[in-house]
Amino acid sequence: MIYMGTVQGGKIVIDGDKKPEDGSLVRIEIVDERLDESSLSKALLKLAGTAEGPADASLNVDHYLYGLPKK
Numbered sequence: 001m002i003y004m005g006t007v008q009g010g011k012i013v014i015d016g017d018k019k020p021e022d023g024s025l026v027r028i029e030i031v032d033e034r035l036d037e038s039s040l041s042k043a044l045l046k047l048a049g050t051a052e053g054p055a056d057a058s059l060n061v062d063h064y065l066y067g068l069p070k071k
Contacts, residue, residue: 005014020026062068
């Protein structure tokens with residue numbers, strides 16, 4: 001199970017209602033960068049236009065998705 005939280009006053013405060021049980025062995029990993037909408041958008045834009053497919057994909061989308069005869 002992965003729990004998210006923040007350090008406040010030198011203590012780790014776990015987000016949400018679910019917490020590990022007392023005595024649970026845990027591993028702490030520092031997350032350098034929070035994934036926000038702008039960084040996700042930038043990452044997706046880097047991929048835009050890189051996919052290749054059949055030249056007639058827009059015309060024959062039903063063929064490629066559902067197996068219908070080509071137009």
